[in-house]
Amino acid sequence: MAGRPTEAAVVIDLDHDDDLAFELQMQEAIDLSSSSSKGHDDEPVYKIYIKGLVGHETVMNIRMSFAGIGVAICDSTSDTNCVSKFRKSFLLEAGGGRRKTEEIVELNAFLEGLNAAVNLGFKKVHVFTDTESVYHYVTGKARPTNKKIVTLVDQLMNLIQRNFACCGPFLVTQNNIKFAYKLAQDAISSEASKWAESDSGVTLVEQCTICLEYLYSDQMFSVNKCLHRYCFSCMGKHVEAKLFQGKLPECPHEKCMSKLELQSCKTFLKPELCNIMSSRLKETSIPPEEKVYCPFSNCSALMSKTEVQERTATSSTAAQGTGMIKCINCNRLFCIKCKVPWHYNITCSAYMKSFLFKSSNEAKLKSLATKNRWRQCIKCNNMVELAKGCYHIYCRCGYEFCYTCGAEWINKKATCRCLLWDERNIIYSQKRPRR
Structure with missing residues (x-):
């Protein structure tokens, strides 16, 4: 955020390990949707059966690969009482690896099912899949390595967090999703028939390798630096998911590190x-x-210390050496040392002891941090809270320290003798059996 975080939002979970971070992200999306379901207790839970199939058909003596998606949404009373069902199909490009392609098609089926539930206004759903790898990706038990699959999983998590009060994935056998399986098979047959009957099928030759749909060239976005191309819809969902994770989006292509430029992204992003x-x-x-953040709540502009000090020095000689600086956005004065609106006719040390500081938001935050045992990075002053995992904290500024005592970690090794973890904070990949 451009503005300064409020007391409730200032705490940030900092991941000490990439795999653990991924598992936490996946589990958080599911836990968040489940924990917020209290306000939707009277709503029924709908069942979404999904299937993404890859099939091969011979069309005009040419062997072609097709993808078929089947989705069946049933109410809680009966698995045969479908409130919505549909199928979708498209041509697949050659190559790409069979397993990876099957996972991409299944994840697209997952997205199609959830989007259909959103359009119908459903807030509580259970999603059933027979693809073990996809189930593990969505529950956080496994981490995808393919960048396109990571992009699809990010989109799923973002969709779950923002639209559902309860969303639970379930791994079942193929027989349990026979409605969706039949729809996917029919979709493949239908797509093959259309290509056999079409004389102008070559007009839609450009394929988005994320959603696998064939589109006209003017419906595709080209990344400026690497020239990888994806459809506007997939790029919009990819960028949105990364932004809400607090990250800057990169090109979704595997092993491509090209940064996306704001100006080019304006073609498919909403203004907000x-x-x-x-x-x-x-x-x-x-x-x-x-x-540095402006302390005025109706401004909260982000600035750099160097930038704001240089501007203040040119506009006021009285500010030199006092800690008084001027916000570059609202032009109001505040103290860079105390991080509060400027305290006239009183020194910083006197102000910190005064009633004015004790009643300020900054003092309330420090009191809350002490009460909840939050820790503050000594390098960047970022406040952190350990939610799960070990006591080795890797701050977003790159500084590593012990959550218990604050001592620095050097070369991935502790400089203190504190315990590395509390067993209650450790994440288990599988639930413990009940005794």
């Missing part, structure tokens, strides 16, 4: 997402220890 991306770009351009 453009503003968020602009804020993310500014945040990443300023080192964490250089960041």
